[in-house]
Amino acid sequence: MVAPTRFHRPVSPTERLYLSTREVAPPFAIQLVVEGDGEIDTDDVRAAVAIASHACPGARLVLEDDRWVDSGTPPRVEQLTGRVDWDALDTDPVLHRPIGPGPEATTEVVVLRAAGNKGTTVIFRAFHGVMDAGGMSIWVGDVFRILRGEEPLGAPDVDADSDLVARLGASGAPTRLVPTRPSPFGRAAPGGGPVFLLRHRSVAARVPAVVAKVAAVIAEHCADTARIMVPVDLRRHDPGIRSTANLALPLFLDVAPGQGWDEVNAQLLAGMVERRELNEMEGGGLSAIPQPVTRGILRAAHAIGARTGRNVVSGIVSHAGQVDLEQFSLPGFEPVSVRAVPSPTGLVPVSVALVEHRGSTEITVSARGGRGVAEQLDELLDEMVDAVSRGAGDRPVAAARPVVPALPLRAGAVTTPGGATAVEMFRRHARVTPDAVAVTAPGGPVTYGELDLSSDTVAAELIRRGIGRGDVVAVLADRTVAGAAAQLGVMKAGAAFLPLDRRHPAARIRATIDDSGAALILVERDHLELAGPGVTVVLEEVLADPGEAAVAPPDLPDVEPQDIAYVTYTSGSTGRPKGVLVPHAGVVNFVRSATDWYRLGPETRFAHYHTPAADMACAAFFCALLTGGAVTLLPDDVSPVSLRHMFVDSGANTFLLTPSLMSTIVRLDIEAPPVRTVIIGGEKLYPSLAEQAREFFGAGPKIVNSYGPTELSIVCTTYDLDDARTPDAPAAESVPIGHASSDTPVFLLDESGRSVPVGEVGELYFGGPQVAAGYLGRPELTAERFVSVAGERTYRTGDLARVLEGGLLEFVGRADDQVKIRGNRIEPGEVQAVLETYPDVAACAVVPRKRAGGAEPMLVAYVVPKTVVSPSGGVPEFAVVDARDFLSGRLPSFMIPAAIVAVPALPVTLNGKLDLAALPLPVAAEGHTSTGGGDELPAEEWAATARIWADVLRVDVRVLTEDSDFFVLGGDSLAAVEMLARVSRTTVGAEREARFVAGLEGFAHRLTLGRVHAAALAARGEC
Known part of the structure; x- marks a missing residue:
């Protein structure tokens, strides 16, 4: 049996410098202090440290020659009585005691028990030569996971900063470090106290750009331009690294006294974007000098810097992270604070370590001692606290930069007559043009008068059952006339409709109904089993007998603009979907702008193929029925057959398509018919696809790119693709999302809540009547996302954008992990x-x-x-x-x-x-299947189908087998549409395409190559 390789790694150049620094500024340690109420058993800590250090062997290193080697011995865990006195850190017996390196352990843990069992403090310590703050967080996180009974995540990698820089490459020269930078304390002769001072403050606030704010305060105390060093964790370049080693290199910021924190923060962000920290591997050249010489230089720099006030850097500001205190919670122990202690160094007069958690910012400062330094340090720290406490900052934004407080509102939006609510707008058309077509469906057209009567019938039944304003009524129906009548009838009764999709799993449908508190469920007969145990009313039974509604309109309640028109559920980050409350005022404001954007009117035939449960369905519903047009109901799921029918045979002339579906459509063998309007939205649209859409549909239709979160009443900005062809059209990575709808102020803010200049990226906030009323039954989430900006109630989208010249908005991406797939927010x-x-x-x-x-x-x-x-x-x-x-x-x-x-x-x-x-x-991207079990496909029989699969999925055709599953290989429903269309054209024939697609129904999640080929043979009548 071969013995396992002992964990080891070379001492990196940075760590060689740290070995020399330790002798000048002991203990030169990374230290994390976790304080809390309750007790942690020291033996449990000892056991957890041993297991965590086995999973993170970088916590057990000793120095052997020029290598760090796993000693195999767990770090020492010591129990002492007392607690850290944060008002007297200069004399703390634990924080100042030496640790490593050499044959001694380089890490240790100290458990402090307060007198009278009034709390426990755990101090994690590591010599900086083996670990940085990021590495310590990995190790400490595993210790607490084990204490909670969880498995450690471990850190098996040996990478240090030099390894990562060697892989990534440096693109510039290192910063030239010379001892010319001022100290915030001026000249401070030795004496008058400890060699190094420690101070701490807690601020009951968390604010953006805290590093820049602290750096600006340090510079304010300097006689001339300060140089601030900001350590940057290199793990951001390769998040896959699981290493506790030193993986931080500095960014250097030159900051003049009085310079605003805004500019400091801009300099910091620019440095990170340009990855300047990767250039700083040499440590100012000191890492390459023999250690005895380096030690001499450091001692001299320490003394000269204190005496002359000139240093290689004026200060270090290190952010140890935003900590979730729950990661340190245990049964019987409730964490109160997590604080980092900065490592003093003879080269730098002051070093700051920042930690943020639970609404607090912890500031700990070390300083090189000297006469009068203690008093100046206290004053400096007080100003840091003041700057952080004031949040928004103490300096104006730099002058001469164009700033957009709120984007200009567009004038001249078409005002669609008909009232202030969706109900009033629909009823106007029903009254003025009762014989106009409102709905086209497989069973024939339905007029406005007929739909008005049907929806009155539904409203009368709801009112009879006690439904009224403030209620939610679920509608579980297909894309049918009954479903349209139900939604209108709910609004007429003063309630809000909750559209559901019968294609969704029954458990999800019932969970949505329960979460909404729906007072009643209007359901088509075929879907009764999906509705669950709630109060249900069968739509067919209600509509079969109009009763008094056929004689005279029922006595309906007045509906106000702020009443909720509908509730639609969108994905939730916690695993619980959230219901968005959309008022009538938002719907009306959207339709007024959309009338102009989309050329809506009596000639509109808006294709409705969308899931009823999403606001894209509401776009088709409201855009048609509130402007005198017709909604074209398409009951079949998206397939090559249904898409061809939608474009060629349905009579629809207005389409709302996601870029993903648009990309599929242009690859299908469809001859585009005359089209009125094509709306593309739901995902980022790139210029290449926009040009393909223009070529596919020709010059006749109006083609626009629209944007709008569910919380902003369907769509809130639009851009006409014809504008992209004008000589002064702005250049952008993606097609702009355009200008906002009428009466919709737009704010583009940075993380500090300040407007960003033209051309820079910020987060989008929208105000005005289209902002939803909030989330149903989620007041805490409503307060988080619906916020006040400049006195305007806005929705904070989480979307990043920039303002192009001319005021156009360009969507850039998300500020979080949320994603749009086929227009659905997930x-x-x-x-x-x-x-x-x-x-x-x-x-x-x-x-x-x-x-x-x-x-x-x-x-x-x-x-x-x-x-x-x-x-x-x-x-x-x-x-x-x-x-x-x-x-x-x-x-x-x-x-x-x-x-x-x-x-x-x-x-x-x-x-x-x-x-x-x-x-x-994913395996598909690597060219391998994740299923097997079948013989290789006979090339002479199935070669054409296999090649199509390989092309669509981007896999090697040779790995495909009879049991290869399209979805397991990474395909989705739109890729399946393209695949089936190509198989149909190649091996089935257009006249048999419907039979071919129908033969695959029921295989939505088990679409194998063998089944597709069998369906093709069956469609041709060969099996």
């Missing part, structure tokens, strides 16, 4: 919450990833199975198809991950977040 956390309930999943993560060769994202699920490890190489076995079936019974199809990948463990960052870069790409 929180990966909701999918993950469902997948975690699958019996064979021990742990999982669901993340968006880019598709190979495409811009649109896909969801990928990474699972750690409970089954045994496979004999072939360490990745546990997992039944992917069964897991997909499990999800299909609980989630809508668009939320099912395109790929499910089994992994032995989930790698995380130092903050406990998933390390996306450490996860393997």
Whole structure:
């Protein structure tokens, strides 16, 4: 048996410098102090430290020659009585005592028990030569995981800063460090106290740009331009690294006295964007000098800096992270604070360590001692506290930069007559043009008068049952005339309709009904079983007998603009979907702008093929019925056959398409008919696809790019693609999302809540009547997302954008992990919450990833199975198809991950977040199947179908087998549409396409190559 390799790694150049620094400024340690109420058993800590240090062997290192080597001995855990006196840190016996290196341990843990069992403090200490703050967070996080009975995540990698820089490459020269930078304390001769001072303050606030604010305060105390060093964690470049080693290099900021923190923060962000820290591997040249010489230089720099007030840097500001105190919670122990203690160094007069948690900012400062320094340090720290406490800052934004407080409102929007509510607008058309077509459906057209009567009938029944203003009524219907009448009838009764999709799993439908508190469910007869135990009314029975509504309109309540028109559910990051309350005023404001944007009117025939449960369906519904046009109901699911019918035979002339579907359509063998308007929205639109759309539809139709979160009443900005052809059209990475709808102020703010200049990225906030009333039954979430900006109630979108010249908005991306798939907004956390309930999943993560060769994202699920490890190489076995079936019974199809990948463990960052870069790409992108079991396909018989699969999925055709599953290989429903269309053209024939597609119904989540080929043969009548 071969003995396991002992964990070891070379001492990096930075760490060689740290070895010399320790002798000048002992203990030169990374120290994290966790304080809390309650007790932690020291023996439990000792055991947890031993296990965590085995999983993170970088916590057991000793120095052997020029290498760090795993000693195999757990760090010492010592119990003492007392607590850290934060008002007398200069004499603290633990924080100043030496630690490592050499043959001694380089890490240790001290447990402090307060007298009378009034609290416990745990101090984690590591010589800076073996660990940085990020590495310590990994190790400490594992200690507390083990104390809670969880498995450690571990840190098996040996990478240090030099390894990562060697891989990434440096693009510039290192900063020239010379001892010319002023100290905030001026000249301070030795004497008058300790060699190094420690101070601490807690601020009951968390504010953006805290590093810049603190740096500006240090510079304010300097005689001339200060140089501030900001350590940057290199793990941001390769989040897959699980290493406790030193993986931080400095960014240097030159800050003049009186310079605003805004400019300091801009300088910091620019440095990070340009990755300047990667240039600083040499440590000012000191890392390459023999250690005895380095020690001499450091001692001299320490003395000269104190005496002359000139240093290589004026100060260090290190942010140790935003800490979730729950990560340190244990039964019987409630964490109160987590604080970092900065490492003093002879080269720098002052060093600041920042930690943020639970609404607080912890500021700990070390300073090189000297006469009068203690008093100046206290004054400096008081000003830091003041700057952080004031939040928004003490300096104006730099002058001469164009700032947009709120984007200019567009004038001249068309005002559509008809009233202030959706009900009034519809009834006007029903009264003025009762014989005009309102709905086209497979059963024939329905006029405004007929739809008005049907919806009156529904409203009368609801009122008879006590339904009124403030109530929610669920509507469980297909894309049918009855469903349209139900939605109108609910609004006429003063209530809000909650549209549901019968294609969604029954459990999800019932959970949505329960969460909404729906007073009643209007349901088509075929879907009664899906409705569950609530109060149900069968639509067909209500509509069969108009009763008094046929004689005279019922006595309906007055509906106000602020009443809720409908509730639609969108994905929730916690695993719980959230219901958005959309008022009539928002719908009306949208339609007034959309009338002009989309050329709406009596000639409009708006295609409705969308899921009823999404606001894209509401766009088709309201745009047609509130402007005198007609909604064209298309009952079939999206397929090559249904798409061809929609464009060629349905009579629809107005279409709302996601970029993903648009991309599929232009590749289908469809001859585009005369079209009135094409609206593209729901995802980022790139210029290449926009040009393909223009070529596909020709010069006649109006083609626009629209944007709008559910919380902003369907659509709130639009851009006409014809504008992109004008000579002064702005250049942008993606097609702009344009200008906002009427009466809709737009704010583009940075993380500090300040407006960003033209051309810079900020987060989008929208105000005005289209802002939703909030989330149903979620006051805390409503308060978080619906906020006041400049006295305006706004919705904070979480979307990033920039203002182009001319005031156009360009969508850039998300500020979080939320993703749009086929126009549906998805929180990966909701999918993950469902997948975690699958019996064979021990742990999982669901993340968006880019598709190979495409811009649109896909969801990928990474699972750690409970089954045994496979004999072939360490990745546990997992039944992917069964897991997909499990999800299909609980989630809508668009939320099912395109790929499910089994992994032995989930790698995380130092903050406990998933390390996306450490996860393997989905198997389809690697050219391998994740299922097998079939013989290789006979090339002479199935070659054409296999080649189509290989092309659509981007896999090697040679790995495809009869049992290869399209969805397991990373395909989704739109990719399946393209695949089926190409198979139909190649092997089936257009005249048999409908039979071919119908033959595959029921295989939505088990679409194998063998089944597709069998369906093709059956359609041709060959089997």
